Amino acid sequence: MTAAGALGAAAQVALVGGGSPLLVGLMRQVRARLEGRAGAGVAQPWRDLRKLLRKEPITPDGTGWVFRAAPLLLTATVLVVAAVVPFATTSSPLDSVADLIAVAAVLALGTVTLALAGLDTGTAFGGMGASREMTVMSLVEPTILLSVFALSVRVGSTNLAAIVGATVHDPRAVISPASLLAAVALAVVTMAEAGRLPVDNPSTHLELTMIHEAMILEYAGPDLALVEWASAMRLGVLLGLLASLFAPWGIVTGAGLAAIPLALVVFAAKVATLGVVLAAGEVFLAKLRLFRVPELLAGSFLLALLAVAASFFLG
């Protein structure tokens, strides 16, 4: 553990926390412009959060501690992941727990908490959203694990810093078939996990088509602000994870302090680019029918399996 590493990890958390609502705002703005609307501006999610935070905290009758604890736990899991994943520096003090499987598990913990909160309200839509979220998650997890195996075979470790460090030192490994197939599989899974099109529509107001939004229908005020903030950070973390695994340029692998600001700028640029590409792609997509979602996720599972096979047999 070094001072530079600790500082880098803290800076990562600050950047993800402060930048993720801006990322969401940027993606909405890109979408609005492509659809011919003026858009609300990049900072609108922050203004929404400020508005929600000023409101009186209120919870529905009959909800228990699960409902109240879920926003805090969800936010906590995302913040932990933001500190652990090597976005800007690989020498984070939490390096020993920066295991890709552990990161996937922590993110899944957040999802499960929110699903439980959706069930706790006892409304029809909360239950429906929770059931759908669990369906999608159970299909997503095998793909994540297989892609992790495909990426870790090359390095011989599931430690994120080790994987990222190896890719920084050997950039050509990115265009190997195993890495390409795993990238496509993980990209599909990221869209499903972050609740973007074509799996879930983040801007829907029709309860029957909601997944994520249906679970948080009953939240209001500061709780809703926390959930919205955590969802934005989750999107930022997932895109950042994708960027760190497949385009790790600019990440500091040594203990130097001077390179960290530059690494943070590069990280923000990478995630913003991914976000813009995703938002522009979403304009051309319609939401998949729920019964077609398993098809998409079976496809990504197959790609992940082929990635594992390719990394064993070609490598």
Next chain:
Amino acid sequence: MSETTYVQLLDLACGVFLLAAVLILWRRQLSAIVRLFTIQATALAGLVAVLAVHQHDTELGAVAVGILLLRAVLLPLLVRRALEASGEARETQPLVNVTASLLAAAVLALLAYAVTQPVVRLSPSPATHAVPVAVTVVLLGFFVLVTRRRALSQLAGFLLLDNGITAAAFLTTAGVPVVVELGVSFDVLLAVLVLQVLTSRMRAVFGSTDLDELRELHD
């Protein structure tokens, strides 16, 4: 070309080849399938070109150009024309639904890796290590042939099968003679033309190209 660059390019071509095959199984839009065939044939030609440069073999280079012209330009053109004539945009009712076919493809890929291990052990080299990819594509081609109903999807399965066989031939041998490759290529061209005629005849008689309609013999 250095050894590592050679291996990387070979693996990359094989990866694109395999990815295109999986996407062909995935997509229902017939026009998208034709586009994916162009990509797959280009990857195949790239694979042969990489082998040609590595072995300093001009004859193999000529074969690569031939493959590119025939499979990436001529065959997609013919299939696209048949597609426009048939007026059917998508495979509506495969016998096995797409989710199940993708999972079946995962099993087929593992099967291909298992059965090609003796071949790889015979002479371990970067090229033979990629043979499982070619065999996977062959098996996927068989699978498409068996489970799809439209004549044009069957054509896609046939082309997939043939691309896989060609890739396996180039990966296992030190180079296929031009005469052999020419013979095989014209065979494929002929098969595509025959299937194109069959499609248009079927459409004239039944109004669709569903192969399940072909049930009665005729004299």
